Amino acid sequence: MSAPHEETFTALRTQLQEAAAAFADGPDALEGIPLGLVDDVDRAVREPLEIFPVCHHSPASATAMARRLREKQPKTVYLELCEDMAPLLSELRNCRLPVAVQAFATDVEGFPADWSPLSVVAPITEASAEYQAIAYALDTPGVELVLVDRSSDHVFQWDARAEETAEPADPDAPPAEEEAALHGDAVGVEIGDLRPRFAELEEHLLRHGRVRHWSEWWHQYVELPLGDSGHDSYRQVMFLIGSLFRRLAPGDARRLRIDEDRERHMWTRIREHLTATGTDPEDCLYVCGAFHAVSHVAEFGVHGADTFEIGPRTGTVWQHGLIPSSHAAIEAQFGLAAGSVSIAATVWAKNLRRTGVRPYRLAGQAGAKKPPGTRKPPVPAVPEPDVPPSDELSGFLQRPPVLDRLDEEELLGWSVEIVRAARRNGYLASTADAIAVFETSILLAGMRDRARPTPYDFQDAAVTCIEKDTVPGRRDVRRLVEIMMGGDRIGQVGYDALPPLARDVHDRLAPLGLKLQQRGVQRALLDMSGRPELERCSDVLWMLRRLMPQGAARPIMGERRLGERPIQESWDLALGTHQRALIELGYEGVSIEQVLEQRLRRTAYGPRATTADVLEAVEDATLYLRSRRLADELGNRALEVLGGERSVDGAPEVLRRVRRLLTYYRTSEPVLPQWIESFTKTGYAHYCTLLPTAFADDDATVRQVAATLGFLFGMESLALSLGCDRTQLELAVAQSHPEEPSKTALLWAAQAHLGLLSRAELRARCDALLDSPLVLPAYPRYLSGFVHALEPVPSLTDFVVEAVSHAFGRLPDPVLLPWLPTLIGTLRAGGADLAPLLIREAGRIFPGRLAALDAWVPPWRARPVPEAGHPARRGGGPRGLALLHAHPDTCDAVAGLLGCDGTWEPEDTGPGGAALLGRHPDTAVALERLLAAS
Known part of the structure; x- marks a missing residue:
């Protein structure tokens, strides 16, 4: 670059000043904005270190970048990308694009705990300027690639997540499919996020450009004109656009501060590198977004001020890796129109054929296609003459748009192909529809002042002519056009680029003989009786089911229970579809056993862990890891958590899991573990203490109180053998005075179990309830309590059947029919798990044939009533x-x-x-x- 020349943009300044005077009341009203734009462009152009402004996933930027790299052959490339992601870039050659470079952290230090996990992703596609710069630097000897943007840690230090506001997605865009979730809730970092931040400006551009969304406007008015422009024209136009969007941005002080801090950080890193290496700025290239290329900070340029201090990182440990990405995921995360990235890939291929530019691709890049045939020979690298930068911007702005002639062959091919795709998806499309789409595309382009229909014009025409009232299949016409234009290309991370855990999973599942990296669902059949080595694969699959999202590993046949060994299993596997989840497991440990153990400990020692949660962790440690050591440790933790609980909310789940664990240990161990004996003793005393309060507490449900009694009665024999006193339970029952009908019936059942209430007395109390008109409407709730009593006192099953039958037999129809729906609803809602006990008992008591019903006498009536004094x-x-x-x-x-x-x-x-x-x-x-x- 040459020394500054003050008169480079004099003509453009004069024209803009005259325009400002003509459109405003005076020359001072608006001239500050247009003249400021020219000053920004002039300052960026004259910078000794060449700045290359880009827009993310722009084919024009990628084409200009490839052309400039071959002309200039810089020795150092400074790239706007998180500086801690540099070691991962060499692994791109083992992947199929698009993929995303990710920084991931689960154990946060210096950030709020509810932010965990932290994730930052930087998507990379082949039709992007950043990939061209990366491929050139990594495959060209003697070239150094330096990432200068803030680190992933500083992304969260500078930008409070609670204050972030995402760009609104296009309301006309169709709902994204599952691939749109590949990035999840990660924070996206891209080169050149170039979009107006001034809503009125964007609305004005869309309305006067006669387009529906921003992606279409950029394609029509920036992408196509810059596709064939020279290097100086491209740079100056991009500088102008970045300056315009920057100067017309709303006054968001927080966002402006973050942008300026990023620019200060990048220029500070650039000067540090230049000083440390002694590199000549003439041999360097700085690739950044057009918005940041026209920065106003004092640190701008190689001669800028060194006043910015980069703060230290927090103690958070970051893991880095590559995750699969997709066009739909990029569009969803950055608010782009659906299909815009796929269209950009198509335009990129056309630009290469038209301009003859040879792109850069990493050697051995998986899935990379050969460069398309070129019409022009590649331009050899030549030294640049030392001439001042010329004013290419004035000529570009004054030049009328170049009207490409209609490519009838291309448009006709599109029309035929969309009709063929529509017919495959259930539409009643014909040749006439193809002709209509062809003509309508030309008509829409003419109405929008375009000589050549764009893919967006063709998409609107196809929707108008083919899609009628309904969508017969899963895809609408708009989605079919997107697929036809290139589809939602989904990337894949190669085996060599996977973390150790993911590679270990693939190695351990190799005996299945499946292509696990392939997307889609694959069926795996495991016959452990014939091939015992598959049992280890079964262990891995069950752990993956426990750790990964639903659908990654789904059992079709077979289950895993405590104390049982698998014989045959059938699985549906989709590890290729959920590759990102598997990669993120690798950030937590080197094996799935280690990750599962860490997660179980995190659950058990969490601040909100309940006794049921810890017992579940004990069960999982035994079921998946077969680790007695970990189970004993977590069991002792369950004992601690139980002592701190002051309610019986978790009693049903605690009872269910303790019963299962106790059954397992009794059948598989010679003696019970020490922790479960202590848990039984402590739980017996604990629930005896809480029982009177639970009976009187309105917030405690009858199911929870029944589970508490179930624990006390079910564990009574073991607790008494360990030294507990039964008197404590009797006192707790005696101190219980419930007022709610279902809890009252539950208390009666408990008293009957303890021998404090005989069957005759219990039957008499039920008869008294049926005889009282005031209590009669609440009788279904008493029955609900008796049904729940089957959990702690299953011997009352015949009595509950008797009570229900007695009510049906004694009540007249005017009384029975009104509360019959309430009775059924109460039994269904409160006793669904216990209803089978009643059904089996009723089937045993009642006659099996209708003819025997008339002569049948209920057993509770056939038994003679004992008399006093005649035992x-x-x-x-x-x-x-x-x-x-x-x-x-x-x-x-x-x-x-x-x-x-x-x-x-x-x-x-x-x-x-x-x-x-x-x-x-x-x-x-x-x-x-x-x-x-x-």
Whole structure:
């Protein structure tokens, strides 16, 4: 570059000053803006270190970049990209573009904990200027690539996430498919985010440009004119656009401060590198967004001020890697119109054929196509003459737009292809529709002052002519056009570029014989009985199911339970589709076992961890890792969390998991672990203490109180053997005084279990409820309590069936029918898990045939009521005596097991022959039922 020349843009300044005077009341009203634009362009052009302004994923920028790199052959390329991402760029050759360079952190230090995980992505496509610069620097000997933008840590230091506002997406764009979620909620960093920040300006440009969205305006009025422009024209136009958007941006002080800090950071890093290496600025190229190329900060330029201090990074440990990206993901994250990145890829290929520019591609780039045939020979690199920069901008702005002639062959091919695609997707399209699309495209282009239809004109024409009232298939015509123009190209990270964990997963699943990096769903069949080595694959798949999103590894046949070994399994695998999730697992550890153990510990020791959560972690540690060490550690943690809980909210889940773990340890271990014994003792005392409060608490549901009783009654034998006192439970029940009907019935059931309430007394209380008109509407809630009582007291199943049947038998229809829906709804909502017990018991009690129903007598009515002072009659009466005398050996054997002594007396001695039965009436009743059932 030459020394500054003051008169380079004199003519342009004069024209703009005259225009400002003509459109305003005086020359001073508006001249500050247009003259400021010229000053910004002049300053950027005269900078000794050549600044190359770009726009993200712009084919014109990529073409101009490839052309300039071959002409200038710079020795150092400064690139606007996070400086900590530099080591990952060499791995791009092992990937199929588009991919994104990612910085990821789960354990944050110096940031709010609720921000975790932190993620920053920088998408890279082949039709982008940054990829051309990267490929040139990495594959050209002696060239150094220096990333100068702020680090990923500073991205979050400078930009509070709570204050971020994303660019609004195009309202006319169709909903993005699953590929749009490839970037998730990561913060996007790109070179050249060039879009008006002044809403009124963007609206003005769209309205007068006769376009629907910003992507179409850029394609029509910037992309196409700059596709064939020279280097100076391209730079000056991009400088002008960046200056215009910068000067007309709204006064957002926070966003402006961040932009200026980024510019200060980049220029500071550039000067530090120039000083450290002694590189001549003439041999360098600075690639940045056009918005930052016309910066106003004092640090701008190689001779700028050195007043900016780059702060230290936080203690957060960042992991870096490559993740797959897609055109749809880029469009969704940066607010671009659907299909715009695919159209840009098509325009990039056309630019290469038309201009003859040879692009740069990394050697061995996966999925890279050969350069298209060129019409012009490549331009050799020649030394640049030392001439002042000329005013190319005036001529470019005054030159009328070049009207490309209509390429009828291309448009006709588009029309035929879209009709063919529409017919494959269920549309009733014909040759006439192809002709209509062809003519309508030309008509729309003419209405919009275009000599040649753009892909956006063709898309509107196709929607108008083919899509009628409904969409017969999964895709509409707009989406079909996007696919036809190149589709949503999805990238892939190669095996060599994967983190160690992802490579380890692929290696361990190799016996399955599947192409795991291929997108889509693949079926895996595992026969562990014939191939025992597949059991290790099964272990990996179950851990992936636990760690990865739903759909990555989905079992079709087979399940994993405590104490069971798999025999055969069938899986649907989509690891290629969920490659990003697998890569991010690699940021957390070197193996999936390590990641799972870390996550289980994080769950168990989290500030909001409940006892049920910790017990679930214990179960997962046993189920997936088979680690007794980790299970014991987490079990002790569950004991600590249980002691700190002051409610019974988690009692149902605690009961379910403790029962399962206790069953597993009893069947697979010689002795119970120490932690589960301590948990049983502590839980018994803990829930005894909370039981009276739970009965009286309106927020505690009947299900939670029933689960509390279930823990106490189910663990009672083990707790008593470990030294607990049953009196504590009896006192807790005695101190419970519920007011809610369902809890009252639950308390009665508990008293019956403890022997404090007999069946006859329980039956009498239910009869009293049915006899009281005031209590009758609440009877379904009492029944709901009895149903929930089956959890702690399953022996009451026959009584609950009796209570329901008795209500149906005693109540008249005018009373029964109004509360019957309430009864059914109560049983369905509150006792869905326990209803099968009632159904089985009812099936055992009620007759199996309709003809036997008339002569059927309920067992609770057929049994005689015992009288006081006649204990022998409780043994079943004469019929019971006859049965027992008919089978004396059976009665003696049962009496011996119960430790009862006695002798049989002759039957003709009268009541004296029933002395043994009188002493043990319950045994006699049980035997009578057993013999009757047989």
